[in-house]
Each structure stands twice: as C-alpha cells, then as structure tokens.
Amino acid sequence: ETVSYGHPQRLRYTLDNDLLTPEQRLFYEENGFLLIRNLVSKQDIDRFRGEFERICRQEIKVPGLVVMRDVAIAKSEFVPDQRAVSKVQDFQEDPELFRYCSLPKILKYVECFIGPNIMAMHTMLINKPPDAGKKTSRHPMHQDLHYFPFRPVDRIVCAWTAMETVNRQNGCLVVLPGSHKGTLQEHDYPEWEGGVNKMYHGVRDYDPEHPRVHLEMEKGDTVFFHPLLIHGSGMNQTQGFRKAISCHYASGDCYYIDVKGTTQENIEKEVKEIIVRRHAVGDELTFKDTWAIRGRLVQGERISM
Numbered sequence: 001e002t003v004s005y006g007h008p009q010r011l012r013y014t015l016d017n018d019l020l021t022p023e024q025r026l027f028y029e030e031n032g033f034l035l036i037r038n039l040v041s042k043q044d045i046d047r048f049r050g051e052f053e054r055i056c057r058q059e060i061k062v063p064g065l066v067v068m069r070d071v072a073i074a075k076s077e078f079v080p081d082q083r084a085v086s087k088v089q090d091f092q093e094d095p096e097l098f099r100y101c102s103l104p105k106i107l108k109y110v111e112c113f114i115g116p117n118i119m120a121m122h123t124m125l126i127n128k129p130p131d132a133g134k135k136t137s138r139h140p141m142h143q144d145l146h147y148f149p150f151r152p153v154d155r156i157v158c159a160w161t162a163m164e165t166v167n168r169q170n171g172c173l174v175v176l177p178g179s180h181k182g183t184l185q186e187h188d189y190p191e192w193e194g195g196v197n198k199m200y201h202g203v204r205d206y207d208p209e210h211p212r213v214h215l216e217m218e219k220g221d222t223v224f225f226h227p228l229l230i231h232g233s234g235m236n237q238t239q240g241f242r243k244a245i246s247c248h249y250a251s252g253d254c255y256y257i258d259v260k261g262t263t264q265e266n267i268e269k270e271v272k273e274i275i276v277r278r279h280a281v282g283d284e285l286t287f288k289d290t291w292a293i294r295g296r297l298v299q300g301e302r303i304s305m
Ligand SMILES: CCCCCCCCCCCCCC(=O)SCCNC(=O)CCNC(=O)[C@H](O)C(C)(C)COP(=O)(O)OP(=O)(O)OC[C@H]1O[C@@H](n2cnc3c(N)ncnc32)[C@H](O)[C@@H]1OP(=O)(O)O
Pocket: 066, 067, 068, 069, 070, 071, 074, 075, 089, 122, 144, 147, 196, 197, 198, 199, 200, 201, 248, 271, 274, 275, 290
C-alpha cells in the first residue's frame, strides 16, 4: 500500500509539525514508538547520575520522592547506597533531575505527539539491579495507561532515555509493536515464583508468542512511546545497575476520569492504600488528586489538568 502524505487526517497519533519526517510520523503511527538516537547529551546524563547518587547516599532529601527497593532485598538490612535502590519516582521537586523533563530537545518531540500544552505527570529514574536470582528484576509486560486516570489516550506520551548502554543482557525495554492500536487490557500481578515488585502489574493474558522487539540503546538515546504500547523489560543478567530516566507527559487540556467500574479499579485501590499509609490521610484524597498534585506544567498552559 502506498501512503499519501497529503492526508494528515489519516494520522491519528501524531500532530502536524516541522520536526518529524514523514517516515518518522508513519513509524510512530504504525508501531507506537519512535527511537531517537543520541538525543540527550552525555554531560546532562552524568549530572542526573550524580544527583541520583547523592539521593542514594542520603546527602539530599527531596520532598515527595518515592524510593523503591527491589522486592528481593526489601527485607534485608538497609545500606545508604545505590545498590539498595531499584528506582526513584516523583522527582518533580528535585530541580536537577527535573531538568530532564524540561529539556528543549525532549519537549520538541513531545509536542509532536501531544501538542504545545505540556504537563510532566510522572517521573522516574530506574536503577534496575543485578538480578538476585529470582528474576524479580524483570518488569512484566504492561500498558502505562493502566496507571493513569486521564484522557484522551493519544495526548499522553512517555520519554525514556538510556543513561548507559542498555541491551538484552542488562534488561532493555521489550515492546510489542503496533499494540498501541488495541484497547487497555486487564492488568494484575503475574504469577511469578520468585515474587513481583509492588504495583508491577502485567497484562493478564500476555501471549509470549507475540512478535516483540528488543530496544537496544546507547547512552542518551531516547524512545518516545504511546501509553497503550505493551512493553516491559527483561532480567538484568549483569553485575551493573542498568539506569534509565523517564517522564510521562500529558497535554494540559487532558481531563481526569473516574475509574470506578473499569479495569483500573485495582490499581486505584493500591495507590490509595499507599497514600493513606504514607501520609496518614483518609478517603478524601482521590486517585485523581494524587496525579493533580504531582503534575507540573513545563510548556504552554495548564487548562484542565
Ligand atoms: C503514590 C503512588 C503512585 C504510583 C503510580 C505509579 C505510576 C506509574 C506510571 C507509569 C507506569 C509505571 C509502571 C510502574 O513502574 S509500576 C510500579 C510503580 N511502583 C510504585 O509506584 C511503588 C512505589 N513504591 C512504594 O510506594 C514503596 O516503595 C513501597 C510501598 C513498595 C514500600 O514502602 P517502603 O519503601 O516505605 O518500605 P517499607 O520498608 O515500609 O515496607 C513496607 C512493606 O512493603 C514491602 N516492600 C518493600 N519494597 C517492596 C517491593 N519492591 N515490592 C513489594 N513489596 C515491597 C516490605 O517488605 C513491607 O512489607 P511487609 O513487611 O509489611 O509485608
């Protein structure tokens, strides 16, 4: 089939812009992701790494930051060192790490997918540990939309940047190309013998035979992907801590939805339990509030988010 570039109404997942080539736009439309090599500078990544190490050594304390340890070591003795941390989330109050979310090079691409009003909704620095022998370093196949009570789905995008060489040995991202054209699937904890990390839900009826692509990346390479794209990451079979930094963006004119009665009810329940335990608040804080509090405007206008 030949594709006519003169009919932008056929393009649903990208917006008219001068940055993406027609081939790049079509690639994202068809596959649900776009890999841009060498986008973030080595200098910036070294600064993010330095800040992460300061956080792990507890030299700085960041309000709102969630530090997560791998389930395989969660109950072992505490050491203030990066070896104990599998990811940090919600670094919106750390000016150095949050610089990643505002990098003009990243925002130029984000605008191609979600438009000029850009909110940074969720931030993570993932430090995938060497597998402790139970395969808990894996991240099950999932759709990020499962976690998000906002829409429309096509005005949400993730930017994920490799902070070092990321390959099959240390557990690169694995994606199911084209899966973004489907709907949101039911998610649950996979039945893995060695255990699963908290909130690492996977698509319930994952078919291991579905064709998949391993995204091997170098330091600074960045992949942008759609929130319905089914993806995960493999086991880290090296002795190093595989690092990546990411941000989920949504348009400032997205709107919140009530997930009651949908497949997202199970994650809403877990998030609420954690918030209640951590902040000693009651039911008055809703799932949507937890997102509205963390979201930060990085470009344009905050209209309904
Ligand atoms: C507000 C949250 C919103 C999240 C939205 C996600 C959006 C993502 C959107 C994008 C898509 C993203 C897709 C994604 O990324 S999904 C993954 C996202 N994951 C999370 O958001 C989890 C965030 N982590 C936490 O909230 C804390 O670290 C938890 C609550 C896990 C521990 O809390 P804390 O650090 O204070 O520890 P504690 O010492 O007081 O232990 C308490 C209990 O917890 C047990 N434990 C410890 N570690 C783990 C573990 N790894 N796995 C299982 N259990 C664990 C521990 O043994 C103990 O159990 P017990 O002894 O009581 O039985």
